Amino acid sequence: MRLSELFILAMGLSMDAFAVSICKGLCIEKEKNKTSIALLTGGFFGFFQAVMPLFGFYLGISFRRVIEQVDHWIAFFLLSFIGMSMIRDSRKSQEYKKRGGIKELLFLSIATSIDAFAVGIMLAFLKVNIFYSILWIGFITFILSSVGVQLGILLGNKASMYSQKVGGGLLIFMGVSILMKHLGIWA
Secondary structure (H helix, E strand, O other): OOHHHHHHHHHHHHHHHHHHHHHHHHOOOOOOOHHHHHHHHHHHHHHHHHHHHHHHHHHHHHHHHHHHHHHHHHHHHHHHHHHHHHHHHOOOOOHHHOOOOHHHHHHHHHHHOHHHHHHHHHHHHHOOOHHHHHHHHHHHHHHHHHHHHHHHHHOOOHHHHHHHHHHHHHHHHHHHHHHHHHOOOOO
């Protein structure tokens, strides 16, 4: 997987965490330390977005020999399904994303990284360097989530919905790209 493709994948995966971070920024009280909340939120989301693909990768390696003939189709369907789910979820109420506290942040970090687990399974079939990949995914998610909190403070609720749609679209694009490359349509 090329660096540009990994960057697009990391951006797509981080968009749901970015959207939640914006919502978190909306709820920060004026007297709280906004920078430490932004860094903590970025740290939680970045960590889980990096760890979940690793788990998925090792699960995928277990089954790689069995389904290597259809791996490109699996990647296409997984990424497209996750992307469509993100787009669909962008229309739902954002209220559940606005809660505070470490316990809620942990829950939201896990919830937003489930798609990264599925992507980790897909990465096993692409034979990528998983450690390099998860570093990129975690780093991009950390940056976007930290920025998302700050944007939430400044912008308002509408930016959250659009970031999920963009993330879903990027994941669908990655699925189509993988399929087209395997079929020899794209180089």
